[in-house]
Every structure is written in C-alpha cells, then in structure tokens.
Amino acid sequence: MADVAARAGVSRALVSIVFRNQPGASEETRERVLKVADEIGYRPDSAARLLARGRSRTLGVMFAVQQIFHKDLIQGIYPEAERFGYDVLLSAAAEGRSEAKAVEALLGHRCEALIVLGSEAEAADLDELGRRVPTVSVGHRAPRARADFVHSAEGEGVRQAMDHLVELGHRRIVHIDGGRGPGSAERRRAYRSAMRRHGLEPEARVIPGEHTEQSGIETGLLLLGERDRGLPLPTAVLAGNDRCAMGVLMSLTRAGVEVPRDLSVVGYDDSHLSHLMPIGLTTVRQDAMRMAEHAVRFAMERLENPELPSREAVLDPRLVVRGTSGPVPGATA
Amino acid sequence: MADVAARAGVSRALVSIVFRNQPGASEETRERVLKVADEIGYRPDSAARLLARGRSRTLGVMFAVQQIFHKDLIQGIYPEAERFGYDVLLSAAAEGRSEAKAVEALLGHRCEALIVLGSEAEAADLDELGRRVPTVSVGHRAPRARADFVHSAEGEGVRQAMDHLVELGHRRIVHIDGGRGPGSAERRRAYRSAMRRHGLEPEARVIPGEHTEQSGIETGLLLLGERDRGLPLPTAVLAGNDRCAMGVLMSLTRAGVEVPRDLSVVGYDDSHLSHLMPIGLTTVRQDAMRMAEHAVRFAMERLENPELPSREAVLDPRLVVRGTSGPVPGATA
DNA sequence: TACTCGCACTAGAGCGCGCTAGTAGAGCGC
DNA sequence: GCGCTCTACTAGCGCGCTCTAGTGCGAGTA
Structure with a gap:
C-alpha cells in the first residue's frame, strides 16, 4: 500500500480512500492510484482491513458437504450478502469435521453473523451460539434458541x-x-x-x-x-x-x-x-433463493439490533407437476 | 487477549505462547491461561493473527457449487491441510459469481496457496495466477501454465x-x-x-x-x-x-x-x-481422497520451493463393476 | 564466589490497513 | 481584506496479534 502511495505520489490514506470507494479523492487521482496498484499487483489485505475496521463485514456460512440443496442456498447467499456489502466465508461440515469445528473456524475469522444450513445441533448448542453471535438456522428449527429460522412450510x-x-x-x-x-x-x-x-x-x-x-x-x-x-x-x-x-x-x-x-x-x-x-x-x-434472501436479511437485522426477538420465516414451497403423477389407474382420463 | 493476560496475571506474550502451543510456558500457567480464556470466552482473532504472523497458513480452495465430485475433494482436503497446520478457506464459483471473483476473494484473504477444482480457466489465466501464488489445478490441465496438476488417468x-x-x-x-x-x-x-x-x-x-x-x-x-x-x-x-x-x-x-x-x-x-x-x-x-492428498502436498511443496517445475499427478481410476454391465446379448452366459 | 546455562516470562515493535482530526488551497460573499 | 465553506489531501494512532530480544532466577559447574 505504501508502495502504491509512493508511486502514485499520494499518501497511504488516499490509497485507502480509493480502495474503499469513498468520497474524498478526485477522479484523476483515483484512476492514477488504481492504475499503479494494478501495475504492481497490489490488492488490499482483508485481514489487515478487517483488523483495522474493527468490523469484519463477513458473513459466515456453515454447510454440510453432502447436502445438494445447500448448494442452491449458497448460490443465493452470495449475491444477497454482497448487496449488504458483506463478504461470505464458507465452512463445511463433513465426515471427520464436525459442525462445531466448522463453526469454530468461522468464529475465529470474526464473522459478524452466522448462517447455518441444515444444522443438526441441539437446541441448547444453537442457543449458546446464538447468544455469542447473530445466528440464522436454515432448515432446522430449535424452539427456544436465541436465533432466527428460515425453513419452508x-x-x-x-x-x-x-x-x-x-x-x-x-x-x-x-x-x-x-x-x-x-x-x-x-x-x-x-x-x-x-x-x-x-x-x-x-x-x-x-x-x-x-x-x-x-x-x-x-x-x-x-x-x-x-x-x-x-x-x-x-x-x-x-x-x-x-x-x-x-x-x-x-x-x-x-x-x-x-x-x-x-x-x-x-x-x-x-x-x-x-x-x-x-x-x-x-x-x-x-425456493432456495428466497430462503437465502430471508436468511441474510435476518442476519443483517439482528446485527443492527441484537435484542430482536427470535423470528421465523416460513416459505411456501410449490408443487411442480411433471410426468410421474397421473390419473388413478382405471379412471377415464 | 489483554483481559486474559491480566486475569491470569501474566503478560500478553505469554497468552500468545499458550495459544500457539509453543514451548515457553509452564504447564501450570498454561492451564490457568486456558481456563481464564474459556471463562471470558476469548478466542484468538485469526485476522490479527494472520496479520502479525505475516504468513496466513491458509489454503484457498475454489470449487464449483454444482459439481458433486468437488464435495468429495473438499472432504479430503480438510484433514490433509490440517496435517500441515493449514486452515482451509472455501470460495465457490456459481452462477453470477465467476471463477475470477471466487479467486479474488481467496487472494484478498492472503491464502498462501490455491487449489482450484475443475477450473475452466484459460491456460494463460491459470499461468498468471500460478505466478502470483502457488496453484494446484485439480481435474483440469493447462499445458504450459506455472502450476501443478492433479487429475485421474x-x-x-x-x-x-x-x-x-x-x-x-x-x-x-x-x-x-x-x-x-x-x-x-x-x-x-x-x-x-x-x-x-x-x-x-x-x-x-x-x-x-x-x-x-x-x-x-x-x-x-x-x-x-x-x-x-x-x-x-x-x-x-x-x-x-x-x-x-x-x-x-x-x-x-x-x-x-x-x-x-x-x-x-x-x-x-x-x-x-x-x-x-x-x-x-x-x-x-x-479416488477423491488421494487426489485431495496430492493436491495439498503439491501446494505445500511449491510453497517451500516456488521454483519447482510444474508437476502432474495422474491417479489411476478404478472400474467398479456393478449391475448395469453384463454379457453381450445372445452369449452363453 | 563467579560464571554459565536453561527455563519462565516480559517489553515493545510492527504486521497492513481504517479512521479521526487536521491542513492547504480554491472559491465565494460582504 | 476577512472569514467562511468546500474539496482534496495527509499525519499518525490503533486494531489484536506474533515475534525478537531481552530480563530475572535458580541450578549446575569450576
């Protein structure tokens, strides 16, 4: 960053402003900085960024590696998180890698909120997690846990x-x-x-x-x-x-x-x-997209106001009629 | 961290030592520190850690959200990376989230090495990536790119x-x-x-x-x-x-x-x-497990010696005979 | 006694950024 | 001329950790 600043003939702070897309730099300077950065292959270090910012602006997503449906959800979470300016960090639970371990990793990375997909955790564990960090559980309800829930009806x-x-x-x-x-x-x-x-x-x-x-x-x-x-x-x-x-x-x-x-x-x-x-x-x-949307929204809202009562989004699924269902045998079609 | 140090009556450095599992702390102190940390819910901040360490000890994995086979690979990568003391960061390519974007995210998190699963990138792009950071491509070969390759025969x-x-x-x-x-x-x-x-x-x-x-x-x-x-x-x-x-x-x-x-x-x-x-x-x-093993190993080796020539692991697949293959019609079974 | 060594521990710099408080200069009205 | 505001920019602290270069102390050695 200092290199970029030096080469562009500005201060580090200016470079910071440019990379954060904040007002306070002329169009001219902005372009020059970006050009120099590109030349020397500079890219902001998200760890340092995160550290300095105090807020990580990172959303942790735990999923199970085997679940096909989770793919669709992840696909929906990315763009929605981006809309709120949040990064997404993925952590998989798999054979030999427990949910707890996957969640630990996310917590270690200071995710501000967690979305857990199809968790099989006990209500008590989910509750504890929810008290530590805003948590949304998708597809799995835990009655009295301090978390939000998204699932389909x-x-x-x-x-x-x-x-x-x-x-x-x-x-x-x-x-x-x-x-x-x-x-x-x-x-x-x-x-x-x-x-x-x-x-x-x-x-x-x-x-x-x-x-x-x-x-x-x-x-x-x-x-x-x-x-x-x-x-x-x-x-x-x-x-x-x-x-x-x-x-x-x-x-x-x-x-x-x-x-x-x-x-x-x-x-x-x-x-x-x-x-x-x-x-x-x-x-x-x-509807994976809408589930993802709700999950991210819940997380963001609880982030703003951690005292929110536990909420639940129940999305209506939709029957898709294709070829394997037909009139009962013997009926006059 | 300072809180933990104060409560345990030691310096921050000591707490650091304990959490890194390094020699230099008595068993007694170690236990005391861990106990206090647990009490106040302290957990090392991986961003700060990563920043201070200079090395992230993080392995970035890019995968495609739709590919079923990638699940198996990811499952294999986790334990293998852990053996080398590396964290794994997942980034998915999906509809509306290009490979390039997924890789950017990993790079921003200062992954020391990258494993890209089933990339569809051009050889030139892979080559450029490989020059920036040790890269292993699984399932996709790019002849003259500066990277290692793992695929099955x-x-x-x-x-x-x-x-x-x-x-x-x-x-x-x-x-x-x-x-x-x-x-x-x-x-x-x-x-x-x-x-x-x-x-x-x-x-x-x-x-x-x-x-x-x-x-x-x-x-x-x-x-x-x-x-x-x-x-x-x-x-x-x-x-x-x-x-x-x-x-x-x-x-x-x-x-x-x-x-x-x-x-x-x-x-x-x-x-x-x-x-x-x-x-x-x-x-x-x-054999997803062995492919994952090789991929991680390659990444680690290139990390130690970036000048290594490009290598390729070609694993023999195995025919699994089940029920859909049988003698040709008309043969005397 | 004087020394060396090893162990348990500490002080403090610095990792790469973001951010607050501030400056310099241009433009404006009176 | 003065004060004012606005834009473009800068100085430098601090985020939470790691790591180097130490300090202090008890045991072992000559």
Missing part, C-alpha cells in the same frame, strides 16, 4: 402434493417418510392430516424410510413383494424426498410397473434428480 | 471399462462424449484407441453429448429411434459420466430395453447416482 408442500393426487382420483396413497431427516416429522404429520381431511384415514400408511435412494429401492421392493402376495399396490407414493422417490421409481419401473399409468410418484426438493426421468419427477420445490 | 479408466465390455463379448460399443466437459477429450481419445486396439475400429461411434442427464436421455431416444427404423441397437454404451449414463438408462429401460440383458451401460465418476439403479451402475471411480 413442509406441511404446505405435502398438502399441495396430496391435493394434487387426490384430485387425480388417488385414494391408496402411501408415504415413505424420512426418519429423523430434516423436515420429515412435519411432512409425516401433514400427510396424515391430509389423508384425514380427504376422508382417507383408513387408507393412510406411512412406511418408515430415509432420505436415500437405497431406502426408496427397498420400499419399492417391499411393495412389489406385497403385490406378489396378492395385496394391491398403492396407486400413489409420496416419497420423503427426491432421492427416495427416484429409488422407488427405479425399482418399480424395472419390475414393469409403468409410471404414471399404474402408479404415481411424488418427490420433495426439486433437486437435479427431478429431471432424471425422461418424463420428469413431480416434486415439491423449495 | 481418464484414459486408463476408459481402457478398463472397454476391456471389461470387450471381455463380456461386446463389439458394438458406442461412446457418448461430454463435449467440452472436464476429461471428455481424453475419454474420447481413449475410447477410440481401445476400439482400435480390440480391432473394433469399424464399429467405433462417438455420439456428441454433455455431462447431463438430459443428454443421456436424448441419446437414448436417438438410439431407440434408430432401432425403430431397423438399425441395430448397440450392445453397450460408454457414457461420458454417471449423469449421462443415468439418462440413457432411464430412457431405455422405460422403452422396455432390459439392462444388462439387452444392453450394458457404463458410467464415469462413481457419484451417488451409481447406487440409484437397484442393480447399481457399473462405473469408473476416481
């Missing part, structure tokens, strides 16, 4: 999917749940309540599963086994997520079950898997 | 896959390539050379494609169209990657083609998609 997504299926004439609709996975409990509840609402309570059936392809495949085989023993197949399957839905599809279509003629399948997430079927997977889309 | 993977198919009796093997995608050119070349080596040159056929499900689906439909016009289906398809392979599988099995009875399909990457088929996708696995 799981129930609403399931409701839309169920209404769609019922409208198509389906009655024997089973749900493969996602065990302890994020959102599973809500989806399960919403399924049950939708069945009840449509007077289909006797038909309701939740098959325990996971958010994996394997789980979908196993469930598919289970259903096929039942069919071979004379039990009727359901006419529609509401899977816990897209991966599970794909597993179901793979195992059933391979056994000659035609989708959606013989069976409808609905997923959840609208991940890239949704396009894997030539006909497209009917699924529920969570 | 695409040719070797294809060779193994082809040998496997030929051994199963296949002759009419087509390859769907990946256009300008990473590794595509090598895979294409290796396919051609394998066909030649096995005396199957007249049968060789490369269908232009991409590394997407959609591309696989389209190719599948193309082949089905040909069949309907009386042309024979190939007996095996070597797809450009797993996503493309899945597309092929989806479109063909839906049309009643049975895999692997009527047709064998081989993918590339061993991504999580490989397990999507109930029978498993035969594919080529790249």
Whole structure:
C-alpha cells in the first residue's frame, strides 16, 4: 500500500480512500492510484482491513458437504450478502469435521453473523451460539434458541402434493417418510392430516424410510413383494424426498410397473434428480433463493439490533407437476 | 487477549505462547491461561493473527457449487491441510459469481496457496495466477501454465471399462462424449484407441453429448429411434459420466430395453447416482481422497520451493463393476 | 564466589490497513 | 481584506496479534 502511495505520489490514506470507494479523492487521482496498484499487483489485505475496521463485514456460512440443496442456498447467499456489502466465508461440515469445528473456524475469522444450513445441533448448542453471535438456522428449527429460522412450510408442500393426487382420483396413497431427516416429522404429520381431511384415514400408511435412494429401492421392493402376495399396490407414493422417490421409481419401473399409468410418484426438493426421468419427477420445490434472501436479511437485522426477538420465516414451497403423477389407474382420463 | 493476560496475571506474550502451543510456558500457567480464556470466552482473532504472523497458513480452495465430485475433494482436503497446520478457506464459483471473483476473494484473504477444482480457466489465466501464488489445478490441465496438476488417468479408466465390455463379448460399443466437459477429450481419445486396439475400429461411434442427464436421455431416444427404423441397437454404451449414463438408462429401460440383458451401460465418476439403479451402475471411480492428498502436498511443496517445475499427478481410476454391465446379448452366459 | 546455562516470562515493535482530526488551497460573499 | 465553506489531501494512532530480544532466577559447574 505504501508502495502504491509512493508511486502514485499520494499518501497511504488516499490509497485507502480509493480502495474503499469513498468520497474524498478526485477522479484523476483515483484512476492514477488504481492504475499503479494494478501495475504492481497490489490488492488490499482483508485481514489487515478487517483488523483495522474493527468490523469484519463477513458473513459466515456453515454447510454440510453432502447436502445438494445447500448448494442452491449458497448460490443465493452470495449475491444477497454482497448487496449488504458483506463478504461470505464458507465452512463445511463433513465426515471427520464436525459442525462445531466448522463453526469454530468461522468464529475465529470474526464473522459478524452466522448462517447455518441444515444444522443438526441441539437446541441448547444453537442457543449458546446464538447468544455469542447473530445466528440464522436454515432448515432446522430449535424452539427456544436465541436465533432466527428460515425453513419452508413442509406441511404446505405435502398438502399441495396430496391435493394434487387426490384430485387425480388417488385414494391408496402411501408415504415413505424420512426418519429423523430434516423436515420429515412435519411432512409425516401433514400427510396424515391430509389423508384425514380427504376422508382417507383408513387408507393412510406411512412406511418408515430415509432420505436415500437405497431406502426408496427397498420400499419399492417391499411393495412389489406385497403385490406378489396378492395385496394391491398403492396407486400413489409420496416419497420423503427426491432421492427416495427416484429409488422407488427405479425399482418399480424395472419390475414393469409403468409410471404414471399404474402408479404415481411424488418427490420433495426439486433437486437435479427431478429431471432424471425422461418424463420428469413431480416434486415439491423449495425456493432456495428466497430462503437465502430471508436468511441474510435476518442476519443483517439482528446485527443492527441484537435484542430482536427470535423470528421465523416460513416459505411456501410449490408443487411442480411433471410426468410421474397421473390419473388413478382405471379412471377415464 | 489483554483481559486474559491480566486475569491470569501474566503478560500478553505469554497468552500468545499458550495459544500457539509453543514451548515457553509452564504447564501450570498454561492451564490457568486456558481456563481464564474459556471463562471470558476469548478466542484468538485469526485476522490479527494472520496479520502479525505475516504468513496466513491458509489454503484457498475454489470449487464449483454444482459439481458433486468437488464435495468429495473438499472432504479430503480438510484433514490433509490440517496435517500441515493449514486452515482451509472455501470460495465457490456459481452462477453470477465467476471463477475470477471466487479467486479474488481467496487472494484478498492472503491464502498462501490455491487449489482450484475443475477450473475452466484459460491456460494463460491459470499461468498468471500460478505466478502470483502457488496453484494446484485439480481435474483440469493447462499445458504450459506455472502450476501443478492433479487429475485421474481418464484414459486408463476408459481402457478398463472397454476391456471389461470387450471381455463380456461386446463389439458394438458406442461412446457418448461430454463435449467440452472436464476429461471428455481424453475419454474420447481413449475410447477410440481401445476400439482400435480390440480391432473394433469399424464399429467405433462417438455420439456428441454433455455431462447431463438430459443428454443421456436424448441419446437414448436417438438410439431407440434408430432401432425403430431397423438399425441395430448397440450392445453397450460408454457414457461420458454417471449423469449421462443415468439418462440413457432411464430412457431405455422405460422403452422396455432390459439392462444388462439387452444392453450394458457404463458410467464415469462413481457419484451417488451409481447406487440409484437397484442393480447399481457399473462405473469408473476416481479416488477423491488421494487426489485431495496430492493436491495439498503439491501446494505445500511449491510453497517451500516456488521454483519447482510444474508437476502432474495422474491417479489411476478404478472400474467398479456393478449391475448395469453384463454379457453381450445372445452369449452363453 | 563467579560464571554459565536453561527455563519462565516480559517489553515493545510492527504486521497492513481504517479512521479521526487536521491542513492547504480554491472559491465565494460582504 | 476577512472569514467562511468546500474539496482534496495527509499525519499518525490503533486494531489484536506474533515475534525478537531481552530480563530475572535458580541450578549446575569450576
């Protein structure tokens, strides 16, 4: 920086002003400084900057390396943070690198606020974290923790999917749940309540599963086994997520079950898997962009006023109807 | 830090020593300092640390938010960097956030070395980057750039896959390539050379494609169209990657083609998609862990000696035989 | 006793910036 | 001429840490 200043024939302070895009430098000088800086390859040191500024203007984002959906969220967080003049620091939780470790790293870098994606932390830990630094948890709620929450209305997504299926004439609709996975409990509840609402309570059936392809495949085989023993197949399957839905599809279509003629399948997430079927997977889309927007906004607001009560943004997901859902078998299309 | 020092009744320097885990403090004092620090929630400020140290001991990793394989690499980079006492800083390239921008961010944080995953940068840009800071490019080669390279022996993977198919009796093997995608050119070349080596040159056929499900689906439909016009289906398809392979599988099995009875399909990457088929996708696995290890090692070595000539680690991938490849139709199994 | 050595610890400079307080000079009204 | 404001710029402190060059002290040695 001193070099740049010397070469441009100005003081260091002027260079600082130019690089911060602040008023107080003539257009002429500004250009000269930038030109010299470019020549000698100068670039402001963010560590020093951060130190001198006292504020880091950095937003820490913890994500899980395996979660596909987190990619979409990260993609949304970058531009939104930039709008507020914030840098984004990413830290991944992975096998052998716990959430706690990932968060420590962010804290060490003096992130002013944290956005944790799909945390599996206990409410107490999240609460402690939230007391230390403004924290927004996306996709995971912890009732009484001092933090803000952003997630999608799981129930609403399931409701839309169920209404769609019922409208198509389906009655024997089973749900493969996602065990302890994020959102599973809500989806399960919403399924049950939708069945009840449509007077289909006797038909309701939740098959325990996971958010994996394997789980979908196993469930598919289970259903096929039942069919071979004379039990009727359901006419529609509401899977816990897209991966599970794909597993179901793979195992059933391979056994000659035609989708959606013989069976409808609905997923959840609208991940890239949704396009894997030539006909497209009917699924529920969570709006990652809007979730990211809300998360950043919450963080910024809590930064301004740390005493804000804990808030929650619940975004409505949207059913995306593609090729895997159709009229119930036997219906006059 | 001063607070900690005061409360523990020592100098700031001593606290520094304790937190750097350096010799020069008695066990007793060490414990006392740590205890006090914990009480008042002190945590070293990495910005200040980095500034004072002159060296950041930080390794910058640029990745593409969409690439599934990068997850595995990141997972491998963390522990390896830790072994060398290095912090990892992640920066994602995404839609609306160019590689250049992602790299700028890392440079601004004074990363001592950079690992760029699946860069699509021009050789010249990579060269310039490499002259500024030790750089390792994973998965993408730029012939004369001042950087180190880690990638898998695409040719070797294809060779193994082809040998496997030929051994199963296949002759009419087509390859769907990946256009300008990473590794595509090598895979294409290796396919051609394998066909030649096995005396199957007249049968060789490369269908232009991409590394997407959609591309696989389209190719599948193309082949089905040909069949309907009386042309024979190939007996095996070597797809450009797993996503493309899945597309092929989806479109063909839906049309009643049975895999692997009527047709064998081989993918590339061993991504999580490989397990999507109930029978498993035969594919080529790249060893992400070892690639990550090499990348970090290269970076560290070039850090010690920046004048090192450009090096290249070519890791052998391994064919993973699962359910989508089988004997050629008509063979006595 | 006088010295050297090693250990536990400290003083204080300086890392590269941002920022506050200030200056110099030009333009203006009276 | 004076004071005023406005723009363009500068001096220099301090952010929280690391690190070098020390100090003081007890033990070992001649």
